[in-house]
Structures are given as C-alpha cells and as structure tokens.
C-alpha cells in the first residue's frame with residue numbers, strides 16, 4: 093500500500109482512566125461505622141452490663157476466641173476439610189455448569205427444551221434437599237460435595253447460558269468473514285465472549301456452595317467448620333461460636349474477592365457493572 | 372440526469388456479478404416469509420467504488436451479506452471473480468456498522484484477526500503488515516489498547532485496518548460511519564476516499580447518507596423497499612480526488628443531491644404509507 097497515513101489533521105487523544113476517588117471516602121465511612129458499633133457493643137455488655145455476656149459476648153472476648161482459633165490445630169483441620177469439599181464440589185460444578193451452559197445457550201433446540209427445566213430447578217429451594225443427601229450419601233464428605241455441587245451448578249449454568257445467548261451476531265459474522273468456522277468459532281468467539289458471564293456465575297456459585305457445605309456439616313457431619321460451629325453453639329460457648337461465624341464471613345468474602353480479581357485478570361475488557369446475570 | 376445501465380464499457384468480466392438475486396427470511400415471530408430483496412442485478416468491475424443508498428430496512432445489509440457469503444441467496448446467483456459465492460473468502464473483507472471488534476483482543480490482535488483466514492500468520496512479515504495497517508488508519512500508539520478504551524471513530528478505524536490488512540480484492544462496508552459522531556464522520560469519509568483511491572480496491576459501500584453516497588461513489592446504487600430492489604443506478608462522474616470541501620459547490624454534486632433527495636423522499640413516503 094502506498095498511503096503512509098490516512099489521518100488528516102485530527103489528533104487522537106488517549107482517554108484518561110477513571111479515578112474512583114469517592115469510593116475511598118465510603119470505605120472510611122464504613123470503617124467508622126463499624127468502629128462505633130463495636131464500641132457501643134463493648135460498652136453495653138462489659139461496662140454497663142445491659143446484656144449478659146454469656147448470651148452476647150463482648151467484642152474483646154470474641155477477639156480472644158478468634159486469636160485462640162487461629163493457633164488451634166483442630167480449627168485448621170476443620171478449615172482444610174471444609175474448603176477441600178467446597179473446592180472439589182465447585183470444580184465439578186464449573187466443569188459441568190460451563191459445558192451445559194454453553195451447549196444450551198448455543199443450541200436453539202436445547203434452549204427450548206432444556207432451559208425451562210433449568211430455570212425451574214434453579215428456583216427450587218435446594219437446601220430443602222440437604223437431609224436427603226445426608227441420608228443417601230452418608231455423614232462423610234460425599235454428601236457435602238454433592239450439596240456444594242447442587243447449589244453452585246445452577247448459577248454457573250444459567251449465567252453461562254445467558255452469556256452464550258447474548259453473543260452478538262455481528263461478532264459471529266466477523267469471525268466467519270475472517271475465516272473462523274465450526275468448532276473454532278466456539279472457542280475463538282463464543283467462549284471468550286461468554287467467559288465474563290461464567291465467572292460471574294462462578295462467583296455466585298462459590299458463595300452458595302460454601303453455604304451448602306456449612307449447612308451439610310450442620311445437619312449431619314463428622315468434621316469441618318460447620319461442625320465446629322455447631323459444637324461450640326451446643327456447648328453454649330457463644331464467643332467461640334461468633335468467632336467461627338466471623339471466620340466464615342471472612343472466608344466467603346475472600347472467595348468473592350479472589351474470583352472477582354480472577355475475573356478482572358481473565359476478562360479485563362469487560363465492565364463488571366454491565367453483567368447483571370442470574371442471581 | 373444520466374442513469375446508466377448496468378453494462379459498463381470496461382475490459383474484462385466483472386469482478387462481482389449478481390443475477391436475479393432474491394433473499395427471503397423465515398420470520399419466527401409471525402411464521403411468515405419476508406422477502407428482503409428481489410430481482411437484484413448488478414455488475415461491479417475491478418477498482419470500482421459502489422455506494423448503495425436506500426432507506427433503512429430496504430435490504431442493503433442483506434444484499435451485502437450475500438456478497439460476503441454470510442447469507443445464502445434464496446434464488447439467483449452471485450459470482451465473485453467468476454465463481455459462485457459459497458461462503459466467506461479471503462478475497463472479501465467486511466467492515467461492520469457496529470464495528471464487531473473482539474473486546475477481549477487489543478487493537479493489534481484485532482487487526483491480526485484479519486489475517487486469520489490467510490494462514491499467513493506462520494509466514495514471515497505478518498507483524499509488519501499488522502503494524503502497517505494500524506499506521507495506515509492513524510492508530511499508531513494504540514496497539515495495546517482495548518476497543519472499549521477507544522472512541523467510536525477509532526474503533527471503526529480498527530475495523531478498517533482489520534479489513535485491509537489481508538489486502539482483499541473487495542471491501543464490503545455496511546454503513547461503517549453510521550454509528551460515528553458527525554464530525555469524525557466527515558473526517559473519515561475523506562480518509563476512506565483517499566485510502567481507496569490510493570489502493571484501488573473494489574468497494575461496496577452501504578450508506579443512508581446522500582452526501583456520503585455521492586462523495587465516495589463511482590456509481591450509486593439506489594435501493595427501494597417493499598420489497599427491496601434496485602431502483603436506479605447513477606454514475607456520479609465527479610473528478611477524483613474528491614473531498615467534502617471540494618465537491619460542496621460543484622454543480623454536478625448539487626444536481627445529484629437534489630435527484631437523490633427526491634428519489635429517497637418518495638421511498639420514505641411509500642414506506643411510511645405501506646406500514
């Protein structure tokens with residue numbers, strides 16, 4: 093080609109990155125509110141003794157229990173047991189969910205026949221099935237893994253499906269025009285276009301799966317964080333029980349953070365705020 | 372007003388030859404068949420710049436998609452370089468109205484996507500070709516940007532680079548500037564005019580802007596709707612190089628503009644009445 097540049101006199105200026113300064117302000121406000129609540133709580137229980145400490149232990153007592161937990165080998169054993177089950181259940185759910193979601197989203201036939209059932213199952217309260225799982229699969233890991241899978245798989249399927257359905261025709265056309273077809277069209281266009289949706293489903297699936305694990309251990313388990321929590325509650329060791337709950341909240345949030353970081357890494361092109369997804 | 376027939380006094384067979392082309396779609400919602408275009412005949416010779424002008428919904432995109440190999444003709448034939456079109460091919464590239472860039476690829480990798488069909492990625496020199504195409508459309512320095520970081524005009528420059536990188540014989544452009552802001556549109560019109568004049572490509576350029584059709588086209592194919600069909604074909608006969616500015620006061624431009632205005636006005640009214 094002989095033309096060196098087709099640009100006229102227009103200069104193209106790189107768009108500035110958006111700085112989210114206001115978000116930092118909100119974080120500080122949140123920290124302030126939490127500090128205030130803790131202070132009032134401590135005052136009500138330890139200093140004014142409005143509430144008996146055996147019912148609601150003061151934050152300082154919970155902090156001590158929390159510290160003890162972190163050096164307790166039994167806790168770390170339970171931690172490993174629970175997270176291991178969640179991880180196994182979640183991996184199976186991701187493989188099954190993404191595969192089924194892509195297939196159903198891509199094939200109109202499957203979409204009309206299978207999708208209604210998926211939505212029906214998704215909206216069924218599956219936790220109600222937890223006792224059946226424990227009866228059927230026993231008190232060990234199997235029933236927990238099955239429960240994690242069951243709770244995690246639907247948001248993954250449905251989000252992936254939605255992603256696959258909404259891939260724009262012109263992207264597929266662009267793929268075809270530039271020589272991509274058949275299976276390659278799937279993994280060069282459909283899969284990457286769907287990835288952010290899948291990750292969004294996985295994020296929600298992980299949160300639900302973790303709930304499933306704890307619930308399973310609660311209902312009938314021989315180990316894990318849920319089991320430890322149940323034990324502490326029966327012993328009426330409220331400080332231990334609350335410390336356990338805090339641990340779970342931390343785990344759940346770290347998982348969400350991990351997956352949203354992953355999402356930003358794997359799909360940096362996608363604006364988080366654009367994906368609503370099934371929830 | 373000179374309305375030439377489809378035959379042109381040029382040596383050799385036409386590069387694109389469309390005969391009695393009709394396309395109808397099954398409309399799932401109503402269960403009926405919709406005739407998008409009917410009885411379209413057109414010959415396009417190597418190096419010609421054809422603009423296709425018509426109201427929206429008259430089948431311009433459908434027509435272009437058939438030439439691109441994305442839509443199969445219901446009846447009729449489309450020959451490119453003498454052989455029937457059976458699907459997309461490396462001899463044709465498309466610039467889409469909504470850009471259709473892959474959002475997960477950088478500018479560089481999007482342009483590289485244009486070489487996908489060539490199997491030339493393995494050959495030497497492909498990096499230079501991609502870089503040249505990026506520079507050609509004035510996007511040097513943005514190789515590592517993602518499409519979402521670019522303005523609409525810049526995204527379409529990427530679309531243009533992706534189309535020209537493999538040096539296809541035919542460029543198909545479907546309202547490429549339709550979604551671009553007015554100021555950028557005028558700049559880019561002139562750029563496309565220069566670019567195509569320099570490369571001598573055969574172009575099928577769809578638009579619903581009268582000025583654009585005149586500025587860019589050697590011939591203007593005017594479509595009518597219900598059903599979509601060619602209403603007339605007009606030779607512009609304006610000197611090249613042209614620019615937005617140079618043709619503004621050209622009497623031929625004014626004459627063409629008035630004529631097309633009347634033709635489209637009639638179409639728009641007919642379309643409104645028939646609905």
Ligand SMILES: Nc1ncnc2c1ncn2[C@@H]1O[C@H](COP(=O)(O)OP(=O)(O)O)[C@@H](O)[C@H]1O
Nearest residue numbers: 396397398407426427428429430431432433434
């Ligand atoms: N895939 C399709 N299925 C059904 N109808 C379609 C399809 N594509 C286009 N049409 C219809 O065909 C007609 C022509 O569409 P199109 O070629 O996009 O026109 P234009 O590009 O001129 O606006 C319109 O009425 C449109 O609704």
Ligand SMILES: [Mg+2]
Nearest residue numbers: 431432433545
């Ligand atoms: Mg169109």
